[in-house]
Amino acid sequence: MPGRVRLSARAASLLGAMCLAGALATTSCNDGEPRGPGAVIYAPQSTASGTDGTDGPLGAARVTLHANVRVDQALDIEVTYPSNAGGELVRASRAPWPAVVFVQGGLVSASRYRWIASHLATRGYVVAVPTHIADLAFFETDNAVLALRALQHAATGTGTLAGCVATSAAHPGAAVMGHSLGGVVAVREWLAGSFDAVALLASFPAEGDPLHGRAGAPVLSLVGQNDTRKSPAQAYVDGFLRFDPPRLFARIDGMNHYQWTDDATAEELASDGAQGRSNAAVRRDALRILDLWLDATLKNDATAREALAATSFPGTTLVRR
Amino acid sequence: MKVAAILALCSVAVFSRPAGADPLVLRGPDVGPSFAVAVGGPDSSLGGWITPRIGVALEWRAPSAIGASVGTRFTLVGRPRGAGIDLSGAVGFRGLRYDPGVAVTATVALQARHRLEGFWFSAGLVSSSALQFVGGLEARLPLMLEIALAGRLGRVWVGVQGGVGMVFVPGLAPSLALQGTVTATIPLDTDTQSPGFRR
Numbered sequence: 001m002p003g004r005v006r007l008s009a010r011a012a013s014l015l016g017a018m019c020l021a022g023a024l025a026t027t028s029c030n031d032g033e034p035r036g037p038g039a040v041i042y043a044p045q046s047t048a049s050g051t052d053g054t055d056g057p058l059g060a061a062r063v064t065l066h067a068n069v070r071v072d073q074a075l076d077i078e079v080t081y082p083s084n085a086g087g088e089l090v091r092a093s094r095a096p097w098p099a100v101v102f103v104q105g106g107l108v109s110a111s112r113y114r115w116i117a118s119h120l121a122t123r124g125y126v127v128a129v130p131t132h133i134a135d136l137a138f139f140e141t142d143n144a145v146l147a148l149r150a151l152q153h154a155a156t157g158t159g160t161l162a163g164c165v166a167t168s169a170a171h172p173g174a175a176v177m178g179h180s181l182g183g184v185v186a187v188r189e190w191l192a193g194s195f196d197a198v199a200l201l202a203s204f205p206a207e208g209d210p211l212h213g214r215a216g217a218p219v220l221s222l223v224g225q226n227d228t229r230k231s232p233a234q235a236y237v238d239g240f241l242r243f244d245p246p247r248l249f250a251r252i253d254g255m256n257h258y259q260w261t262d263d264a265t266a267e268e269l270a271s272d273g274a275q276g277r278s279n280a281a282v283r284r285d286a287l288r289i290l291d292l293w294l295d296a297t298l299k300n301d302a303t304a305r306e307a308l309a310a311t312s313f314p315g316t317t318l319v320r321r
Numbered sequence: 322m323k324v325a326a327i328l329a330l331c332s333v334a335v336f337s338r339p340a341g342a343d344p345l346v347l348r349g350p351d352v353g354p355s356f357a358v359a360v361g362g363p364d365s366s367l368g369g370w371i372t373p374r375i376g377v378a379l380e381w382r383a384p385s386a387i388g389a390s391v392g393t394r395f396t397l398v399g400r401p402r403g404a405g406i407d408l409s410g411a412v413g414f415r416g417l418r419y420d421p422g423v424a425v426t427a428t429v430a431l432q433a434r435h436r437l438e439g440f441w442f443s444a445g446l447v448s449s450s451a452l453q454f455v456g457g458l459e460a461r462l463p464l465m466l467e468i469a470l471a472g473r474l475g476r477v478w479v480g481v482q483g484g485v486g487m488v489f490v491p492g493l494a495p496s497l498a499l500q501g502t503v504t505a506t507i508p509l510d511t512d513t514q515s516p517g518f519r520r
């Protein structure tokens with residue numbers, strides 16, 4: 001080897017060693033667990049009831065949890081949790097909270113579901129929304145369960161999310177929820193057994209999924225009356241009827257497919273049915289049922305269970321078969 | 322001038338914060354002793370070949386992992402110039418930033434390639450696997466189709482690499498893997514016809 005080459009190789013080795021040392025120093029100083037208070041979304045409102053589809057009395061704050069998954073891959077998870085006015089997790093005697101992992105719809109950014117995450121946090125749920133490559137959950141179908149594991153790991157730590165959720169399958173449990181394509185993926189995750197319940201928003205299970213394998217685990221399906229993304233719309237009902245009880249289906253009057261998301265684009269709206277009512281109106285009707293179902297399922301709330309069984313709800317048509 | 326160019330490329334690699342880690346620079350055109358940088362996402366790498374058969378690389382999957390590898394390569398079919406099939410391999414370690422841990426890595430690539438005076442093209446299968454043994458026990462087994470091409474601009478070979486494939490992790494469903502990279506390779510020996518690199 002010529003002397004010049006040897007010298008250059010040594011220089012490259014030295015440079016590489018310096019880069020490695022710098023990077024490892026950075027690595028040793030950081031991990032993905034957030035520290036300090038999160039960004040306050042809603043301040044606590046002691047007068048809020050959290051009933052009838054309205055926000056609860058707790059505040060809501062948000063942090064981003066970073067996790068190593070699949071050995072060396074980074075997964076970013078937006079976590080919205082019940083907070084005090086300073087953005088700190090409300091613990092006292094009330095934590096750990098039930099966990100909800102939300103799976104984004106196809107080509108819909110995770111941030112467009114913040115409205116639902118914030119609402120649920122005010123009612124005492126920790127909501128984790130993992131990202132997916134290209135905003136397509138079927139490319140990384142297990143990100144939901146990986147997000148739940150990361151959340152449970154963070155709950156064992158000393159950071160912002162310490163004690164936020166139960167660290168095992170014990171009560172309170174965890175539900176997976178998904179919109180549209182995210183609902184299809186959510187069903188897969190639920191079938192794998194890490195989640196106690198599944199909620200579908202404008203979605204249905206994939207053909208061939210062995211749904212009877214989770215017979216007895218709660219299922220909720222909410223679909224907008226004006227949702228024309230799936231034709232015929234009967235597909236939503238047919239998909240729902242493939243689940244075993246206990247199952248609940250609700251059709252929200254006047255709601256279309258993209259009213260589950262914020263900031264729908266003109267292109268999305270052009271591909272959808274008409275918005276029969278305002279976002280505020282249809283979402284409140286949807287949340288009225290979703291809240292009760294979550295309370296009954298994850299908080300084991302007998303009152304909520306009775307209300308779901310006996311009550312009719314404005315703006316919705318229920319199927320309890 | 323050469324030192325400035327190398328430092329500039331290093332700066333791009335270090336500060337671009339691309340997102341596993343794969344010693345990409347060990348799969349570029351065979352131009353003898355060389356320094357190379359590959360900047361892209363999710364993986365980036367810098368390093369080079371210090372002998373005809375021994376290469377070293379640092380690799381990033383920013384912000385989640387960083388590693389180092391040592392590798393080798395052989396021509397299985399054909400000659401180093403023209404059409405041929407190359408086999409390359411590398412082993413190393415990887416440090417994990419979140420939930421800190423350490424993994425050992427092994428990369429194997431089988432590439433069909435065509436090398437002309439100022440142009441190089443390759444297509445092949447690559448697997449850059451990792452086994453985490455500190456901070457948890459988990460294996461990652463990707464299998465990717467990779468296409469790369471490079472052209473010589475002066476002394477520097479500039480090119481692009483693109484890969485698509487699946488990642489297999491025991492206990493999890495397969496997931497998609499994508500890789501896109503811009504590469505630059507700088508021969509360290511001005512005379513690539515020197516002994517050991519005669520083509």
